[in-house]
Amino acid sequence: MDEKKDISNPAIESFCEKKDITILAIESSCDETAAAVVKNGREVLSNVIFSQIDLHTIYGGVVPEIASRKHIEKINQVIEEALSRSGMELHSMDAIAVTCGPGLVGALLVGVSAAKAISFATGIPLIGVHHIEGHISANFIENKELEPPFVCLVASGGHSHLVVVKDYGEYEIIGRTRDDAAGEAFDKVARAIGLGYPGGPKIDKLSKEGNPDAIHFPRAKVSENEYDFSFSGLKSAVLNYLNICQMKGEEVNAADVAASFQKAVIEVLVEHSLHAVKAFGYDKFAIAGGVASNSSLRAAFEAECGKRKIRFYHPSPILCTDNAAMIGSAAYYEFRKGLRSGLDLNAEPNLKLGER
Amino acid sequence: MKILALDSSGLVASVAVAEDDCLLAEFTVNYKKTHSQTLLPMMEEVKKILELDLNTLDAIAVASGPGSFTGLRIGSATAKGLGMALGKPLVEVPTLEGLAFNLCGTDRLICPLMDARRGQVYTGVYISRWGCDGKWQLETLVPQCAADISFILDQLNQIGREVIFLGDGVPVFAERIKKELRVGYSFAPSNKSRQSAASVAALGAIYYAQGRTVSAAAHQPVYLRMSQAERERAEKENRDGENQDEESLDRQNLTGRNRDEESRDRRNLTGRNQEKEGCLE
Numbered sequence: 001m002d003e004k005k006d007i008s009n010p011a012i013e014s015f016c017e018k019k020d021i022t023i024l025a026i027e028s029s030c031d032e033t034a035a036a037v038v039k040n041g042r043e044v045l046s047n048v049i050f051s052q053i054d055l056h057t058i059y060g061g062v063v064p065e066i067a068s069r070k071h072i073e074k075i076n077q078v079i080e081e082a083l084s085r086s087g088m089e090l091h092s093m094d095a096i097a098v099t100c101g102p103g104l105v106g107a108l109l110v111g112v113s114a115a116k117a118i119s120f121a122t123g124i125p126l127i128g129v130h131h132i133e134g135h136i137s138a139n140f141i142e143n144k145e146l147e148p149p150f151v152c153l154v155a156s157g158g159h160s161h162l163v164v165v166k167d168y169g170e171y172e173i174i175g176r177t178r179d180d181a182a183g184e185a186f187d188k189v190a191r192a193i194g195l196g197y198p199g200g201p202k203i204d205k206l207s208k209e210g211n212p213d214a215i216h217f218p219r220a221k222v223s224e225n226e227y228d229f230s231f232s233g234l235k236s237a238v239l240n241y242l243n244i245c246q247m248k249g250e251e252v253n254a255a256d257v258a259a260s261f262q263k264a265v266i267e268v269l270v271e272h273s274l275h276a277v278k279a280f281g282y283d284k285f286a287i288a289g290g291v292a293s294n295s296s297l298r299a300a301f302e303a304e305c306g307k308r309k310i311r312f313y314h315p316s317p318i319l320c321t322d323n324a325a326m327i328g329s330a331a332y333y334e335f336r337k338g339l340r341s342g343l344d345l346n347a348e349p350n351l352k353l354g355e356r
Numbered sequence: 357m358k359i360l361a362l363d364s365s366g367l368v369a370s371v372a373v374a375e376d377d378c379l380l381a382e383f384t385v386n387y388k389k390t391h392s393q394t395l396l397p398m399m400e401e402v403k404k405i406l407e408l409d410l411n412t413l414d415a416i417a418v419a420s421g422p423g424s425f426t427g428l429r430i431g432s433a434t435a436k437g438l439g440m441a442l443g444k445p446l447v448e449v450p451t452l453e454g455l456a457f458n459l460c461g462t463d464r465l466i467c468p469l470m471d472a473r474r475g476q477v478y479t480g481v482y483i484s485r486w487g488c489d490g491k492w493q494l495e496t497l498v499p500q501c502a503a504d505i506s507f508i509l510d511q512l513n514q515i516g517r518e519v520i521f522l523g524d525g526v527p528v529f530a531e532r533i534k535k536e537l538r539v540g541y542s543f544a545p546s547n548k549s550r551q552s553a554a555s556v557a558a559l560g561a562i563y564y565a566q567g568r569t570v571s572a573a574a575h576q577p578v579y580l581r582m583s584q585a586e587r588e589r590a591e592k593e594n595r596d597g598e599n600q601d602e603e604s605l606d607r608q609n610l611t612g613r614n615r616d617e618e619s620r621d622r623r624n625l626t627g628r629n630q631e632k633e634g635c636l637e
Contacts, residue, residue, distance in 0.1 A: 058589075059585055059589075063583060063585040065425060065583035065584060065585065066583050066585060066586065068425070068426070068429060069425075069429075069576075069579070069583065071429075072429050072432055072433060072436070072576050072577065073576050075433060075436060076436050076437075076439075076440050076572055076573035077573050079440065080440065080573065090440075090441060105426075106425070106426050106429065109392055109426060109429060109430055109433070110429055110433045111433075112392060112433075113392060113395075113396075113429070113430045113433035113434045113437065114433040114434070114436060114437035115437065116396045116434070116437070117396065117433070117434040117435070117436070117437025117438045117441065118437045118438075118440065118441045120396055120399060120400060120403075120437075120438070121410055121437065121438050121441035121442050122441050342397075343396035343397050343399075343400055344393045344394075344396065344397050345392075346390060346392045346393050347392060
């Protein structure tokens with residue numbers, strides 16, 4: 001840390017005098033109420049997640065108002081649990097980090113309001129964090145040696161982004177979905193074949209019993225940008241296939257449909273991602289987000305990266321799902337740059353990566 | 357006794373600090389900015405001007421609902437964060453009681469009306485009295501509920517006493533009041549007509565003295581309404597009923613009352629479970 005001692009920013013100076021930076025992080029952007037304590041961006045002292053998934057299952061997806069109500073009910077309990085498991089006091093935190101977007105606005109506001117109040121009451125600096133930046137940073141937690149630059153695929157129920165991570169906190173989005181997010185396609189197909197919500201893990205599981213080459217579904221290419229994704233065509237192809245089977249009175253093999261659909265998604269994700277890694281001249285690739293915990297996706301990337309001599313990084317499933325540890329990691333690098341949020345920090349449901 | 361109070365249940369964002377029987381500061385804004393952008397900066401301003409050491413507070417009073425769902429949660433999450441960080445209890449002041457307390461001192465009935473959309477209001481009927489303990493009290497004649505405007509006008513006609521209306525529902529329902537109310541009425545002046553954290557603080561101090569506090573962890577707002585998804589689901593299940601209109605009115609009134617009780621029960625339970633379980637994952 002001695003290389004930054006000549007910097008005149010007082011926030012950075014005081015940081016240089018201190019050895020460890022400990023951050024309390026809060027995440028409430030969708031249907032998980034989460035809090036964590038993270039040391040120096042990479043060491044997780046505690047990571048508490050209250051998942052509401054059971055509440056939303058009967059509605060076939062996340063209901064924003066129900067999610068927000070549950071967040072307000074659980075928020076203090078989750079934060080207090082994270083602090084107590086870390087063995088640290090609130091007052092010894094160096095920063096309070098919170099997801100400020102993108103996400104469900106009502107849900108985000110619970111975390112943002114609580115974080116601001118805690119920052120105000122204690123005088124501890126506040127750092128608003130981009131949710132996707134958090135997902136990417138989950139890789140720093142589990143792969144201590146991973147440093148930018150690298151290419152990262154962020155795929156979840158709400159996002160499908162191909163991102164070049166140039167440096168800590170410096171991103172360029174080179175590809176994104178034109179329609180459905182990858183995880184959204186999983187959810188919709190799962191519903192169509194009667195698996196229910198959440199679709200990702202259920203399709204992943206059922207696929208293991210099916211033949212991935214039984215049905216050929218289309219692999220969509222987007223003409224203007226080779227790194228963009230499109231999954232709605234694939235989803236429609238699956239729904240069409242199911243309709244045709246029904247009209248003909250043929251029995252549908254759900255496992256085959258699941259496996260064939262999953263293969264089509266994975267092929268596109270792998271192809272676009274690894275093409276980008278080579279095109280940008282990097283030798284490192286990481287995945288993040290809920291879909292990154294899909295076992296076949298991991299296996300496919302593992303195999304293809306091996307073939308192409310690319311080092312492949314991925315967080316464990318618990319850090320792929322929405323969590324606050326990843327927010328604490330991302331906030332650490334913001335903190336080091338001297339970035340702080342004001343008490344007027346707002347929840348931004350459509351926050352762009354790299355915007356604050 | 358020092359209390360920090362906040363109300364973000366409606367369009368108004370309001371913050372106040374009161375000590376014993378004296379209001380030290382109130383900051384109220386009725387502007388298009390979101391509560392998320394205004395509430396904490398207002399609080400910071402009040403703290404700065406009062407040179408307030410937050411650790412000297414005895415409690416945080418919060419307008420605990422009903423109101424705008426998101427507005428309520430901004431207020432509640434703020435109060436919960438403050439309570440946790442400062443180790444102070446919360447005092448829940450039902451929004452309509454806080455609003456009614458704006459007009460404490462009148463011998464007329466007080467009827468706050470909050471526009472609840474879909475032709476409904478959040479409302480209640482109150483009267484203030486000078487108690488034998490030398491404090492003002494708010495007596496509840498109709499407990500706070502989400503109801504059709506005609507329900508509350510009907511109640512007022514039955515009670516048959518002069519009434520003052522206030523709240524953001526007044527301009528929305530002024531015509532209906534004129535048409536359907538058979539008792540004398542008036543509307544509160546602009547300095548008393550909307551939510552005020554000073555009233556939440558004043559009533560909060562009374563409740564605090566009565567020991568009516570909750571832990572920051574246990575507090576959650578009272579919505580008086582289910583979420584739309586829950587409501588539609590319930591309606592779907594109940595669609596066979598014939599006298600739907602009447603039924604649903606009854607159900608709403610019942611729901612209003614039951615939910616208050618329910619949530620109190622839930623809070624107590626939560627408080628206990630928390631200590632026992634301590635594990636969330």
